[in-house]
Amino acid sequence: MSSQLNGGRAPAPPAVRPNQEVFAETLLEAARRDPTVLVVTSDSRGSGRLVEFAAELPERIVELGIAEQNLVGVAAGLAAGGHTVFAVSPACFLTTRSLEQIKNDVAYSGHKVVLVGISAGVSYGALGSTHHSLNDFASLRALNNLDIVVPADNRQTREAVLAALHHPRPLYLRFGKRPVPDLPAGACGFSIGRGECIAEGSDAALVATGETVWRAMAARSALAEDGVSCRVLCMHSIRPFDGAALLDAARSVRAVVCVEEHSVHGGLGEQCAALLMQEGVQVPFRIMGIPDEYTVTGSQEEILSHYGISPRGIAGEMRRLLACPQD
Amino acid sequence: MTDRELALTSIRYRRMVLRIIKEAGAGHTGGSLSCIDILNVLYNDVLNVAPATFADPARDRYIHSKGHCVEALYTVLADRGFFPDAHLHTLSHYQSHFVGHPTRKVNGVEHNTGALGHGLSVATGLALAGARSSRRFRVFALLGDGELTEGSVWEAAMAAAHYGLDNLVVIVDRNGLQISGRTEDVMGLEPLAQRFSAFGLEVRTCDGHDITELRAAFDEIPFAPGRPSLLLAHTVKGKGVSFMEGQAGWHHHVPNEHEYRLALQELQSAEAELQVAHG
Numbered sequence: 001m002s003s004q005l006n007g008g009r010a011p012a013p014p015a016v017r018p019n020q021e022v023f024a025e026t027l028l029e030a031a032r033r034d035p036t037v038l039v040v041t042s043d044s045r046g047s048g049r050l051v052e053f054a055a056e057l058p059e060r061i062v063e064l065g066i067a068e069q070n071l072v073g074v075a076a077g078l079a080a081g082g083h084t085v086f087a088v089s090p091a092c093f094l095t096t097r098s099l100e101q102i103k104n105d106v107a108y109s110g111h112k113v114v115l116v117g118i119s120a121g122v123s124y125g126a127l128g129s130t131h132h133s134l135n136d137f138a139s140l141r142a143l144n145n146l147d148i149v150v151p152a153d154n155r156q157t158r159e160a161v162l163a164a165l166h167h168p169r170p171l172y173l174r175f176g177k178r179p180v181p182d183l184p185a186g187a188c189g190f191s192i193g194r195g196e197c198i199a200e201g202s203d204a205a206l207v208a209t210g211e212t213v214w215r216a217m218a219a220r221s222a223l224a225e226d227g228v229s230c231r232v233l234c235m236h237s238i239r240p241f242d243g244a245a246l247l248d249a250a251r252s253v254r255a256v257v258c259v260e261e262h263s264v265h266g267g268l269g270e271q272c273a274a275l276l277m278q279e280g281v282q283v284p285f286r287i288m289g290i291p292d293e294y295t296v297t298g299s300q301e302e303i304l305s306h307y308g309i310s311p312r313g314i315a316g317e318m319r320r321l322l323a324c325p326q327d
Numbered sequence: 328m329t330d331r332e333l334a335l336t337s338i339r340y341r342r343m344v345l346r347i348i349k350e351a352g353a354g355h356t357g358g359s360l361s362c363i364d365i366l367n368v369l370y371n372d373v374l375n376v377a378p379a380t381f382a383d384p385a386r387d388r389y390i391h392s393k394g395h396c397v398e399a400l401y402t403v404l405a406d407r408g409f410f411p412d413a414h415l416h417t418l419s420h421y422q423s424h425f426v427g428h429p430t431r432k433v434n435g436v437e438h439n440t441g442a443l444g445h446g447l448s449v450a451t452g453l454a455l456a457g458a459r460s461s462r463r464f465r466v467f468a469l470l471g472d473g474e475l476t477e478g479s480v481w482e483a484a485m486a487a488a489h490y491g492l493d494n495l496v497v498i499v500d501r502n503g504l505q506i507s508g509r510t511e512d513v514m515g516l517e518p519l520a521q522r523f524s525a526f527g528l529e530v531r532t533c534d535g536h537d538i539t540e541l542r543a544a545f546d547e548i549p550f551a552p553g554r555p556s557l558l559l560a561h562t563v564k565g566k567g568v569s570f571m572e573g574q575a576g577w578h579h580h581v582p583n584e585h586e587y588r589l590a591l592q593e594l595q596s597a598e599a600e601l602q603v604a605h606g
Contacts, residue, residue: 077452
């Protein structure tokens with residue numbers, strides 16, 4: 001990844017592999033061991049990196065064609081029939097076209113489907129807003145009995161897939177399609193429902209999820225050059241949400257910036273804001289996400305940078321926030 | 328049970344459906360009465376489902392896609408011993424598990440339904456699981472005709488045929504009416520049999536109130552090897568109570584005291600006729 005694309009200031013760590021590739025590889029390993037594992041797809045095995053899975057275990061992949069509502073309903077039925085089902089489809093279609101099936105047939109009926117939203121956020125870049133999923137946190141967070149996990153790197157992806165096999169509730173996993181760098185692990189390790197503090201800091205906190213986490217880490221390096229000590233809290237679990245980790249961070253620093261590849265409405269940032277306000281924690285606070293508009297044309301990198309979600313943009317936002325303490 | 332015993336059971340069910348709807352002050356009267364004979368034959372003659380074996384992975388599965396007609400389902404499940412009759416009288420009460428659409432909070436219910444057009448997808452998934460299982464099981468789904476305008480029904484029909492699910496049995500309660508009026512006026516469904524047939528399902532038709540015809544139809548499943556079976560059951564909305572029959576207004580109209588008494592009288596006469604005819 002060039003430093004120019006990265007925002008020009010702090011070099012990004014080398015990108016490793018796309019999370020959805022690691023997802024597919026981990027799932028294949030799991031399926032070899034566990035005969036109950038089934039994958040259902042909506043003409044999405046290529047984008048889901050499941051071609052190898054299909055070649056090795058053809059009887060364990062159920063193709064349903066471009067029919068996402070039916071995909072989720074069938075997945076619920078298969079789960080009710082005793083299978084461990086991963087329903088894999090682009091996040092943009094899976095979480096909007098099939099929202100009623102997710103609500104009723106999976107969450108309300110309590111069938112433990114693992115919904116896998118691939119090429120999520122603005123992964124599809126210049127394909128445009130039809131293909132972006134920037135409202136999935138907002139809509140799915142408001143559904144009862146559905147957990148939401150957004151791994152930031154390959155390690156978390158692998159851990160999330162393994163955890164999904166035995167998760168006690170319906171689950172939504174969200175993956176992007178671009179290679180992402182490896183990140184440090186938090187002391188607590190990966191566990192659904194726990195935030196991972198992947199870097200300590202005492203002046204400020206960056207709270208991020210998914211593919212914005214490495215950008216937050218790079219912003220932390222830039223801020224360190226200014227003498228700002230910045231904690232990075234990786235919230236891979238949007239639900240259950242680790243409120244304690246957020247409160248601990250917010251009470252320890254002078255500013256909090258939340259970063260997400262999602263609309264600023266209804267996502268991680270508003271979730272954090274609500275908790276802080278209800279707990280009476282007053283701290284200078286910003287939400288960085290996609291504003292209330294259909295996105296500018298560009299690659300994922302260009303779109304995110306356009307809205308300030310780059311190491312430079314995040315660092316700049318934090319500097320401004322620290323320079324203007326609120327009353 | 329003999330056909331006559333089942334016919335008498337249907338009358339008993341109709342009486343209970345009307346009673347619990349009247350008590351609750353809400354319910355889907357017309358559609359519950361149109362599908363009750365189908366449910367009666369399924370639960371008393373076809374499905375290998377009983378309270379003691381409800382956790383058995385090899386049991387037949389029943390999906391009540393037309394979830395609004397929950398009073399028919401609750402009535403039959405109570406009669407089959409899934410819960411005491413007394414629970415029926417809590418329908419729609421504050422904090423009751425007996426919601427106005429089926430949920431798995433009620434013993435015997437396989438899947439939460441109510442939003443239309445979902446049941447066939449879930450049944451297709453279950454049938455895929457059943458076909459893969461060493462203890463192959465069958466899946467039955469009851470669809471209303473009004474919900475057939477949902478596109479997801481046809482997505483599911485396509486998939487069920489694609490996978491050759493001959494352990495799947497779809498029953499359409501073809502009463503010809505929906506909340507706004509005749510299905511053919513709201514959105515034409517005909518030629519319905521040909522449409523399902525074109526999607527790859529093997530279609531049979533029957534009188535959905537004739538116990539003998541229903542039993543004969545279910546005796547023939549699968550209607551064709553390697554294809555899902557579809558039973559187009561011609562029914563009458565509000566069947567069994569003359570002033571409710573064929574009236575879209577009775578879709579979710581609740582009988583008042585006078586109407587309730589008249590309805591019970593009609594059912595009593597029908598019962599007496601059956602008993603005399605065979606007595």
